Amino acid sequence: MDIIFFIYGLSFFILGVLVLFVRTKESEIFFARKIWLLGIFAILHAFVEWVFLYIYIHPDYKSFLNPLKFILLLLSYLFLFEFSRFIVRESFKEESSKLHFLHTLYAAPVIYIISISSLLTLILIHPSLNDAIAAVRYTYGFFGSLFLGIGLYYYGESLKKIEYVERLKIYFKIPGIAFICYALLAGIAVSPTTYFPGNVINTIWFFETFGVPMQLFRALCAFVITICSIKALQIFSDETHLKMMKSLRQVKRFSSDVSHELKTPLTAMKGEIEVALKEPRSCEEYQKILYSNLEEVDTLQSIVKNLLMLTYIEKASLKNKFTKQNLDDVVLKAIEDLMVVGAQKNISFEILELENVAIIGDEILLKTVFSNLIENAIKYSPYHSTLIISLTHKNDKAIFCIEDEGNGIEEEKLKLVFDRFYRADDSRSKHIKGFGLGLSIVQQIVEVHDGTIRVKNRKPYGLEVKVILPVSE
Structure with a gap:
């Protein structure tokens, strides 16, 4: 039994050290930038298991070490819970997702009020230290592991389709399943308690029923998670190399x-x-x-x-200068400035909606976004056509949409329109003036405002561009 406790703790300790000492801050992937939370959880949880091991070998110290075990367990699961919260919100942020309601539920003010209330209620009803430890496992341990598992399983689908993502997906799905199993093994089957389900389903019941300690299966879950994390971290290292190579290619192309x-x-x-x-x-x-x-x-x-x-x-340092901006005013200014340009081609502007939306940003940069998009739409629209513009507010997002009646862009070229100096009508064409920098600038401005931009062809013809930005609270 003592060797199982040791291996269990060691698996988490190795996971934590690997995560904390691998540089992933420069990664484009959200998971990599938040994985340090998993690392702290793993190291703290390793010490929890080693405290368990010490108590198992030296039961005389149980009364002294139990409070330490409770504190370490609570802290470790809080870090796990916070990591799961980030992953769940990132995995299901798209409104089209069937589990999008989890994105709202796992907002910090909502989920922490629910979880803290549940934990305190269980502790007040059953105030013993052992029952309090079980309460931590039932709330932050079970739900943190379960929803982290669910979030990781679906997380790969939310990533941009870049070359190393397909390899990463498997290393999200396998730990996702492992964390779901861990939620059942460590968040439901706890040490015996005075209340359900711990008075029925617990570590003693598991051992008597299956003849092997629960900790063995927890250790297997930890081992699987560690192996997959090592593989994922290797890919993050490859990502840095790929980014460097891509940057070199971009510099050469840019110079050319x-x-x-x-x-x-x-x-x-x-x-x-x-x-x-x-x-x-x-x-x-x-x-x-x-x-x-x-x-x-x-x-x-x-x-x-x-x-x-x-x-x-x-x-x-650009973000430090951001202030609150009324986005509808910025959009109106961009439209007013370009109405004369549109009139030269007898293009009319149809504003479907223009909601009052405020965001944190830079007015000049935001106006550049809308001006470039409107000017682009005018350039590639036929004479006597209509531009349809809207600005709406939905689920804490400001959504700017512009639709034109031009010829659109070939599907295989849509993903290239944000590259510097790329022009979908042949970057060397002189029929329409431009340098292929406008959309590259637009994309970078949108990203620095923590937003996204999407381009798709309309049916039967035309192009639709959407800019989605987080609203100011």
């Missing part, structure tokens, strides 16, 4: 594209100036050349402005 985009107007200006200097010309001819050069200078300014905007967005 910038060179191309800057070279074109500069070459045109140089050629016109050289031609102009070959022989004397009339005032009107010089004026025409200057106007042409002015257009190229405007092009260069626009490129430089967009590149500076991208650099500004990437600053880590």
